[in-house]
Amino acid sequence: MILDAFNLQGKVAIVTGSGTGLGRGMAVGLAEAGADIAGVYNSSEPDCAGVITGMGRKFLGIKADLADLDQIEPIVDKTIENFGRVDILVNNAGIIRRQPALEFSRENWDEVLNLNLRSLFFLAQAVARRFVAQKSGGKIINIASMLSFQGGILVPSYTASKSGVMGLTRELACEWAAHNINVNAIAPGYMATENTRALQQDPVRNADILKRIPAGHWGRPEDLAGAAVFLASEAASYIHGYTLAVDGGWLAR
Ligand code: NAD
Numbered sequence: 393m394i395l396d397a398f399n400l401q402g403k404v405a406i407v408t409g410s411g412t413g414l415g416r417g418m419a420v421g422l423a424e425a426g427a428d429i430a431g432v433y434n435s436s437e438p439d440c441a442g443v444i445t446g447m448g449r450k451f452l453g454i455k456a457d458l459a460d461l462d463q464i465e466p467i468v469d470k471t472i473e474n475f476g477r478v479d480i481l482v483n484n485a486g487i488i489r490r491q492p493a494l495e496f497s498r499e500n501w502d503e504v505l506n507l508n509l510r511s512l513f514f515l516a517q518a519v520a521r522r523f524v525a526q527k528s529g530g531k532i533i534n535i536a537s538m539l540s541f542q543g544g545i546l547v548p549s550y551t552a553s554k555s556g557v558m559g560l561t562r563e564l565a566c567e568w569a570a571h572n573i574n575v576n577a578i579a580p581g582y583m584a585t586e587n588t589r590a591l592q593q594d595p596v597r598n599a600d601i602l603k604r605i606p607a608g609h610w611g612r613p614e615d616l617a618g619a620a621v622f623l624a625s626e627a628a629s630y631i632h633g634y635t636l637a638v639d640g641g642w643l644a645r
Contacts, residue, residue: 394627397625397626397627398425398621398622398625398626398627399425399426399625400422400425400426400427400480400621400624400625401425401426401427402426403426403427403428403479403480403624404427404428404429404430404471404475404476404477404478404479404480405419405422405427405428405429405430405478405479405480405481405482405624406430406432406467406468406471406478406480406481406482406515406519407422407429407430407431407432407482407484408432408458408482408483408484408485408515409432409433409484409485409486410429410431410432410433410438410440410484411431411433411435411436411437411438411439411440412438412585412586413583413585413586413587413613414484414535414580414583414585414613414616415431415482415484415485416438416439416440416613417612417614417615417616417617418482418484418613418616418617418620419431419438419440419444419482420440420443420444420614420617421614421616421617421618421620421621422480422482422617422620422621422624423443423444423447423449423451424447424617424621425621425624425625426449427449427479427480427624428449428450428451428452428475429444429449429451429452430452430454430467430470430474430475430478431451431452431453431454432454432455432456432458432467432485433453433454433455433456434455434456434457434458434485437453437455438451438453441453450475452470452471452474452475454467454470454471458485458507458511458515459503459506459507459511461510461511461514464511464514464515464518465518467515467518468515468518468519468522472522477526477528478519478522478523478526478530479523479528479530479531479624480530480531480532480533480624481515481516481519481530481531481532481533482533482535482620482624483512483515483516483532483533483534483535484535485507485511486507486508486512486535486553486554486587487503487504487507487508487587488504488547488550488587489503489504489547489549489550490546490547490590491546492546493546493548496549500549501548501549503549504549504550504552504553505549505552505553505556508550508553508554508556508557509552509553509556509557509560512534512557512560513560516532516534516564516575519532520532520564520568520571520573523568523571523572523573524571524573528572529571529572529573529574530572530573530574531573531574531576531623531624531625531628532564532568532573532574532575532576533576533577533578533620533623533624534557534560534561534575534576534577534578535557535577535578535580536554536557536558536561536577536578536579536580536635537550537554537557537579537580538579538580538581538582538637538639538642538643539551539554539555540554540555540557540558540577540579540635541558541579541637541643554579557577558577558579558635561575561576561577561633561634561635562633564633565632565633565634566632566633569632569633574623574628574629574631574632575632575633576623576628576631576632576633576634576635576636577634577635577636578616578619578620578623578635578636578637578638579635579636579637579638579639579643580611580616580638580639581605581611581637581638581639581640581642581643582601582605582610582611582639582640582642583610583611583612583613583615583616584610584611584612585613588610592610604642604645605639605640605641605642606640606641606642606644606645607640607641608640609640611638611639611640615638616638619636619638623636
């Protein structure tokens with residue numbers, strides 16, 4: 393039955409940036425659909441642990457600085473040690489730096505590209521190698537952005553990184569579909585999280601953004617859960633290399 397194809401019971405998902413915002417929303421959604429969660433975080437232990445274990449699912453917190461490539465392989469190793477397998481990766485952790493392009497610093501360029509694109513690729517590679525070794529196939533969901541489609545303003549490194557995420561999603565989908573690995577992306581619209589705090593607090597930008605969203609309000613982390621569960625499930629098995637916007641209609645304007 394089709395609803396069974398959405399069930400993630402018995403699956404293990406690695407979710408990066410699981411302690412806050414969209415990562416937390418997707419980790420809880422995947423757990424509601426049945427998955428056990430390896431939640432990667434870099435500051436305090438994610439508070440979604442209690443919510444997830446409260447549902448009868450397992451949660452393993454893994455502290456790692458994803459900007460350091462040496463910390464990437466151990467994430468997969470710890471997941472396998474604890475759960476015996478991995479089926480899903482949600483490559484969600486990301487940062488943004490705002491500064492006019494004429495003044496943009498090398499630090500603001502490197503930090504964003506390193507985390508949002510370089511680490512995202514090498515974690516996808518580490519997990520895909522495991523999928524191939526398991527002969528299980530698997531699902532990779534990268535978190536893109538409206539700025540995978542549009543230019544934005546004051547965010548050159550972020551736009552470059554998220555445009556790269558959409559392109560890389562297509563590239564990896566083409567290489568790995570033959571291994572029964574689905575690589576897709578979700579492009580969130582304007583979501584009320586830490587990432588967009590500066591915009592929410594700027595009365596002019598906030599009003600401009602709200603006026604342009606057909607749905608009329610900022611998105612919430614839980615708004616991504618349905619798309620994440622779908623793309624992580626067997627229901628999406630013939631979807632490869634697609635970036636799904638969850639944006640309250642922003643791109644439709
Ligand atoms: P957020 O700042 O709450 O989440 C970012 C997460 O990444 C945090 O949990 C943080 O701990 C983690 N992180 C940052 N640096 C890390 C590092 N070096 N190692 C490990 N983890 C690290 O903001 P969010 O909005 O939830 O962002 C999640 C993702 O969604 C990001 O990739 C962001 O670019 C993307 N996104 C957000 C929006 C939005 O409107 N909020 C829109 C489009 C895309």
